[in-house]
Amino acid sequence: MSQTALPIQQQESTGTRKTGIMQILKKNRWGYLFLLPAFLIFTMFLWLPIVKGFYYSFFHVDFVKGDEFVGWDNYKTVFHDPDVGTSIKNTLYYMGLALVIGFWVPIVFAVMISELRKFQGIVRIAAYLPNVIPVVVLYGLWRWFYDPVGPINAAITTTAGGEGIAFMTDTAWSMISLVFMETWQQFGSAMLLYLAAVISIPRDWYEAAEIDGAGVWARLRYITLPSIKGLIGLMLMLQVIGTSQGYQSQMAMLDGGPNNATLTYALLVVKYATARLDMGVASAMGVLMFLVMSVLAIIQFRLQSKGEN
Structure with a gap:
């Protein structure tokens, strides 16, 4: 009994959490909708350039021939x-x-x-x-x-x-x-x-x-x-x-x-x-x-x- 009761309790708690999250999303859907443009702008013009900056720091960037991986050479140059x-x-x-x-x-x-x-x-x-x-x-x-x-x-x-x-x-x-x-x-x-x-x-x-x-x-x-x-x-x-x-x-x-x-x-x-x-x-x-x-x-x-x- 104890071995089968624990998974059932875990399933019930997981289902309760999912229901609570869905209720929060449904209740605040208009607020999230208004936040979506700002989120997209920050992602496109702030976070994406940061991620690409980390990426390009390990490459020799050539817009004609293509990028070449150089490892830590750029940091050594710095x-x-x-x-x-x-x-x-x-x-x-x-x-x-x-x-x-x-x-x-x-x-x-x-x-x-x-x-x-x-x-x-x-x-x-x-x-x-x-x-x-x-x-x-x-x-x-x-x-x-x-x-x-x-x-x-x-x-x-x-x-x-x-x-x-x-x-x-x-x-x-x-x-x-x-x-x-x-x-x-x-x-x-x-x-x-x-x-x-x-x-x-x-x-x-x-x-x-x-x-x-x-x-x-x-x-x-x-x-x-x-x-x-x-x-x-x-x-x-x-x-x-x-x-x-x-x-x-x-x-x-x-x-x-x-x-x-x-x-x-x-x-x-x-x-x-x-x-x-x-x-x-x-x-x-x-x-x-x-x-x-x-x-x-x-x-x-x-x-x-x-x-x-």
């Missing part, structure tokens, strides 16, 4: 190319500059704007306006700003009496100049997210702190920053991922120069794929970047989870 080491150093430098120069700017502006009693809407719009400037106009505008006879150098020579700075041709200033440009253009969108988080903090907390004699810095340290630390951690991870893939301004403004000073890892991937026509090595570099970013995302998620617990 590790032996001196430009890869240079691009990694430049990318880390670029990420560090973006954190030091640009990451705290939207937080400061969000806190300052939240304290305004008048004209807060106008200031929000003014802070966000650089974000809507087309990149073609942006690059042309900042090329003029950074020109040897442009307004920045004119101000330097007029006020300080110096010779000016070669922003675009000096290897010490080229990457810094790009980070300043991108900070000015992109901080508005992040500022709105921080501002929404700051405004959502209950005002009773600030009023109670003011009654207890807490000053501006005390309120910022013990109320504002702890309340938005989850958003700060998320934005930090997004900025690390975004800057690790940065290549657009480096390519459009300086094409990786001067003397490879702005040659980032992502820009080198693009150069391998387009200029050197080596899709296999470019795919291998993309796979390595994907793995590193995945590990960093997992570490950040676990640290954030521990901090919340």
Whole structure:
């Protein structure tokens, strides 16, 4: 009896699970139908390219003669190319500059704007306006700003009496100049997210702190920053991922120069794929970047989870 009862119970539980799954699918069929286009788009333009990137990283891609399996040769090329080491150093430098120069700017502006009693809407719009400037106009505008006879150098020579700075041709200033440009253009969108988080903090907390004699810095340290630390951690991870893939301004403004000073890892991937026509090595570099970013995302998620617990 006991030997035959167990399979029957398993069959009943399996049938119950199937019935429950069918009921859930039937109940939410319209929701799944609306999700289907987004799922297809993500599969076609995100997950399929990732899978094909892994595939092509083991092949010498030739669109005329056909693909040739080369095993780990593409990865060996990556590790032996001196430009890869240079691009990694430049990318880390670029990420560090973006954190030091640009990451705290939207937080400061969000806190300052939240304290305004008048004209807060106008200031929000003014802070966000650089974000809507087309990149073609942006690059042309900042090329003029950074020109040897442009307004920045004119101000330097007029006020300080110096010779000016070669922003675009000096290897010490080229990457810094790009980070300043991108900070000015992109901080508005992040500022709105921080501002929404700051405004959502209950005002009773600030009023109670003011009654207890807490000053501006005390309120910022013990109320504002702890309340938005989850958003700060998320934005930090997004900025690390975004800057690790940065290549657009480096390519459009300086094409990786001067003397490879702005040659980032992502820009080198693009150069391998387009200029050197080596899709296999470019795919291998993309796979390595994907793995590193995945590990960093997992570490950040676990640290954030521990901090919340």
